[in-house]
Amino acid sequence: MMKKGWKLGGLVLLALLSVVVWLRMPVATAANTGVLVGDRLPAFYVTNRDGEAFEISPDGKPIVLNFWATWCPPCRAELPELAGFAREYEGAVQFYGINLKEAPQTVEAFLEQQQVVLPVAYDRSGEVARLFAIRYIPTTIIADGQGIITFRKSGPVTAAELADALKK
DSSP: HHHHHHHHHHHHHHHHHHHHHHHSOOOOGGGGGOTTTTTTOOEEEEEOOOOOEOOOOOOSEEEEEEEOOOOOOHHHHHHHHHHHHHHTTTTTTTEEEEEEEEOOOHHHHHHHHHOOOOOOEESSSSSHHHHHHOOOEEEEEEETTTTTTTEESSSOOOHHHHHHHOOO
């Protein structure tokens, strides 16, 4: 009788261990998507100022995503340089300043006050920031024309850093 208890306990323990190992295994995702350098951009949608959703996806041009907010001092400091970069590379790259959780009216008033023109997309729910595992802002991500992430930086970024990253 005692041996049956040990065998049953051993089987239960083995089953639990198998479940734990299975749960910790990496999940195979479509086309090796992810959020780190070398991964493919995941599919995602943002909204425009009118609240209409649109997908940011590879079209053969590099994609530059800068996650930011108006209340973030380092974000504010880098905005003029980012605006200059976006202007200089207009047509050659897809550039989006992805604003986190702020109303478009707040963002537009801020940009007007700062006299900054920047292509802005909105992540009102924070879902896109979660998808990209954004822990700090500003965070900038660059993907090549095929959607492979080639650059990721948390903290302020310069136009020179972005230009160098595009050359690689």
